[in-house]
Every structure is written in C-alpha cells, then in structure tokens.
Amino acid sequence: MGAYLLAMTCQAGFFLSSGVASGWLTKALGLSSLAGGAVVGTGAYAYAIAARAGLEPSGCVAVAALAGCCVGAVLAVTRGRVEGSDFALATYCGQMVWLGVVANASALTGGALGLSAIPGIELAGLARSGVAVVLLGALCTLAALVCHVGERGWFWTGAAVVRRSAELADTLGVDRLRIELQVGAIYGGTLALSGAVMASYLSFVGVSSFDASVSIAILALGYLGAAGGLGGTAAATLLVVVFPEFVRLAGMSSARSGYLRLLLSGVVVAAYAMWRHVSHREMAQR
Amino acid sequence: MTAVLVLVLCQAAMIGLVAIAVRQQYALLGGYDLTLAAVIAVAAESVVYATGFSGGAWGLLCALLIAWCVSTVGMYLWNIAMTGTAVRRDGGLVFVVSLGVNSAITGLIGLVRGPGTLASGVLVPRVHFAELEVAGILVIGIVLAAIATTLFVLWRRTSAGVGVALLEQDARFAQELGVEPARLCLPAAAAVGGVASAVGVYQGLANGASPEGGAAIAMYGIGAAFLVEGRGVLGAIIGGVVFAVILVGSQLFVSASMAPSILFAITLTLVLARGTSRMQQGVR
Numbered sequence: 280m281g282a283y284l285l286a287m288t289c290q291a292g293f294f295l296s297s298g299v300a301s302g303w304l305t306k307a308l309g310l311s312s313l314a315g316g317a318v319v320g321t322g323a324y325a326y327a328i329a330a331r332a333g334l335e336p337s338g339c340v341a342v343a344a345l346a347g348c349c350v351g352a353v354l355a356v357t358r359g360r361v362e363g364s365d366f367a368l369a370t371y372c373g374q375m376v377w378l379g380v381v382a383n384a385s386a387l388t389g390g391a392l393g394l395s396a397i398p399g400i401e402l403a404g405l406a407r408s409g410v411a412v413v414l415l416g417a418l419c420t421l422a423a424l425v426c427h428v429g430e431r432g433w434f435w436t437g438a439a440v441v442r443r444s445a446e447l448a449d450t451l452g453v454d455r456l457r458i459e460l461q462v463g464a465i466y467g468g469t470l471a472l473s474g475a476v477m478a479s480y481l482s483f484v485g486v487s488s489f490d491a492s493v494s495i496a497i498l499a500l501g502y503l504g505a506a507g508g509l510g511g512t513a514a515a516t517l518l519v520v521v522f523p524e525f526v527r528l529a530g531m532s533s534a535r536s537g538y539l540r541l542l543l544s545g546v547v548v549a550a551y552a553m554w555r556h557v558s559h560r561e562m563a564q565r
Numbered sequence: 566m567t568a569v570l571v572l573v574l575c576q577a578a579m580i581g582l583v584a585i586a587v588r589q590q591y592a593l594l595g596g597y598d599l600t601l602a603a604v605i606a607v608a609a610e611s612v613v614y615a616t617g618f619s620g621g622a623w624g625l626l627c628a629l630l631i632a633w634c635v636s637t638v639g640m641y642l643w644n645i646a647m648t649g650t651a652v653r654r655d656g657g658l659v660f661v662v663s664l665g666v667n668s669a670i671t672g673l674i675g676l677v678r679g680p681g682t683l684a685s686g687v688l689v690p691r692v693h694f695a696e697l698e699v700a701g702i703l704v705i706g707i708v709l710a711a712i713a714t715t716l717f718v719l720w721r722r723t724s725a726g727v728g729v730a731l732l733e734q735d736a737r738f739a740q741e742l743g744v745e746p747a748r749l750c751l752p753a754a755a756a757v758g759g760v761a762s763a764v765g766v767y768q769g770l771a772n773g774a775s776p777e778g779g780a781a782i783a784m785y786g787i788g789a790a791f792l793v794e795g796r797g798v799l800g801a802i803i804g805g806v807v808f809a810v811i812l813v814g815s816q817l818f819v820s821a822s823m824a825p826s827i828l829f830a831i832t833l834t835l836v837l838a839r840g841t842s843r844m845q846q847g848v849r
Contacts, residue, residue, distance in 0.1 A: 542673050549662050
C-alpha cells in the first residue's frame, strides 16, 4: 500500500509539473499544445540514452532539459505560422509523427520494446521513489515560481502584446521571437525534466507511455492551470490523475483506469474551451 | 498487383468519404471536427455487436441502419450544441472542443467495454470477378463507399445540400441569402452520419472495433480535405486517392508501422504550409 501511494505521488507530481508548464504556455501565448506527450518523451528518452551511454546523472538531466527546451522553443515559434485550432492540429500531428519515429528508430530508442535498465539519479542515499518524489516536488515548486515571477513586469506585458497580435508586437518594438522562445523553452524544459525524472524512477522508457492520451491529460491540466493557477492544476491533477488511480483500488483494471483518465481529460478540455469562449465573448461585450 | 489496386481503391474510398464529411462539418461549424472519429468508432462498435446476433446479409443491413441512426443522432446533438453556443466560426475552437468530446467518448467506450479490438462475427468470403480474386471485405467497402457517395451527391442537390454548399463557398453571402446553419443541423447530420457510419461499418467489418479506432482515419480525412481545397466532393475524393496511394505505398515499401506517421507528417506539412496566423495571411 505504501509503495502504491508513493508511486501514485510520483505520477501526480509528474502530471502536476507538466500541467503547470502547459498552463504557462496557454496563459502566456494562448496556445493549446497537443504535443505534451512528445515533449515529455523527448526528455525521458534523452535522459535514458545519455544515462545508458555512461554520462553522469547531472549531465543526463542537462541533456534532457536542453532537448526539451529546443523542442518547446520550436513549438512556440511555430505560432508564427499557425494559430488557434490549427496550432492544436499541427501539434497533434507532430505528436503522432514523433510516436511513429520513436517506435521505428529501434537502434536508438529500443523501438516498441523501449529502453530498460536505465541508471537512476542518486540523492542522499534515498530510494528511487524517494528521489523521484523530492525531485518532482522541487520541479513543481520551481516551475510554479518561474511562472509566478514570469507573470510580473515587462515580460508578461510583452507576452500579452504578442498573444494579442504579432503585428502589434512588431509595431510596439516588442521582441516577439525572444518572448516565444523563452516561453517555449520554459514549457519544454519543465516537461522534459519531469519526463527525465520519471525515466530515472521507473528505470524504463517505452513509447506507449507518451501517447496522445498523455498529451490530452497534460492539456487538460494546463487548461485548468491557466484558469485557476497552481490550485487549478492541483485540483485537475486530483480529478484527472489521482481519482482514476484510486479507483484501481476498487478492482478496476489499469487499462480501464486509463480510459477513465481519458474520459475526464476530454470533459475538462471540452468544458474549458467552451467556458473560455463564453468568458472571452462576455469580456468583449463589456 | 491487382489486389493492391483494389486495396488502394478501398482505402481511397474510405479516406475520401471521411474527407467529404470533414468538409461538410467545416462548412457548417467553421472548424475541423474530430467528433467524426467518435462517430466512426461508435458505428464500428454497433456493427460488431449487431453482427454478433446475426451474421448474414440481414444482420449487416440492420447493423448499417443502427450505425446510421446512432451517427445521425450523435451528429445532430453535436451540431445543435455547436451552432447554439456560437462556438461556431469563432477562434477555431471547434477542433479543440471536438477533440475533448472525442476523447471523452473514446474513454467512455473503453471504460464500458474494456480495451482491445473486438472482431465482427461476419466472415466475408473471397470474391471471384473475371480472373480476379479479391477479399470480399474490400468489395463491400467499395460498394458501401459508392452508395454513400452517390447518396451524398444526390443530397447536395436538395435545398439543404445547396445551403451547406453555399456556406462552404461563402458563409457571409449564404447567410445574406437566408441560409441559417442552425436549420441545417438535422439534414446535415443525417448526411454526414450516413457517410461516417459507412466508414465505421467498413472499419468494424475489416479491422474490428476498438475505442481509438476512429481517430487515425478521421485525421487522414482532415489531411485529405486539406490537400485539394475548394473543389467540393471531387476535391475530397482526389485527396482521399492521394492519401490512400501514399498509405498503401508506405505500408508496402517502407514499413507498416511507419505508414501512419508518414501521413501525419504530410498533414503537418500541409497545415504549416498553409499557415493560418495573421502574419501569414497578411491581414493588416
């Protein structure tokens, strides 16, 4: 029971940190990314490949963060070409392409079987689960802090201008590309780090762990995070991640529990998108 | 070689049908509608359960009718919800909302009947035609697609169909002429439901039913609808043929597991190449 609760805490921490970052992307640039699973997976695979190649854990984490920052920055810059639902559509396609490429690049990623026996991060003699809980807690705090600080001052004003209109940003001399790169790097870096910590904890990465349902869950958490801050993300994590896991204690299979998570994520995504639409309309009417 | 051609023809018909449905929903709601994936999955589930009771021609006909009714009711409720809440034509929210609804329905199906693929109880024999011998299910697929396309084209000649065609070409002008999207919800749902249920029935018979079964073909349909823009039903079918050739070609010459990714990469390229941001559209 204790081990199960610890595993669930790790999973909740993983989704919470990812949700905070996803909410940051939605709030800062108004983007709905459906490539969350791919970004988390990039971090996890980068960590796993580097660790199996013999790199020190700190180096592996740095590699994962760098890979995530690059992917996140590319995603955010894509906003210059596609916006709104087309951005969501493009990132969904990107997620599916990523899954296919990772599943077929067997030499590097282990293909459908994934990579196992990944060396873990060591911290003050703690067990793997303890290290994961500490690191994910630190990551959540750090991500929330960065987002909180980021939502103050010139940066947030600049992001609001960019979110409103790229031409307005150009007219006002706001460096649009820099803001998009920064927001994307924070988003990608946080997701990739949470993926790396999970890879270290589980000592295994497989392509099925980062499918489209993970992206939809991360988007749902991000949506509630954008609406209600850290509290919103935490509440959404309890609803979308922890509740389906608890139902397993009542005898539900893990596959059905996954479907329950997908069902709740879908309801949150649809409800938030409708609510945002209605609130924006009311704001415009005022 | 001939068997491959028949397979391409069948896949083209299915992707083309979905592309037709995608365009129709785009005309009505102003966005790419992923609830089609849920409709296809539900139709596939219906056919698997219905043919479980009776596997003959009557069972198949009943399955088709049940799938069509379920699809029509589902699409009608969805169209009413979207046109009623004015999400339609505003900020392109249709894709995100429909993605949420599709995920919820997929989750619900998986929760109720469990994971995995359920095969239909129908065993379709191989068909001999002149000197050809092809899988009977492909013939059923092509015939279903031909009937669905013909009925859809005939429906486009009715007043409701012309209304949707006008919305597709110029929504503002159509509304000036008195075409109200809310009034078209039921006939459009029946037409799209028919097309999507034909795809779902084929999917259920050929590949079995799984909760996630409709998502891939719905996305291929969106890609095919992107490929040739502004040519109505014909453009959708051309897009379907191109996607089917690439899909079957990738499965034969690259890798079966890589083929979907190639189609998704093409769709991604099309989305990025088209560009929808204000900067790209040059709106000043």
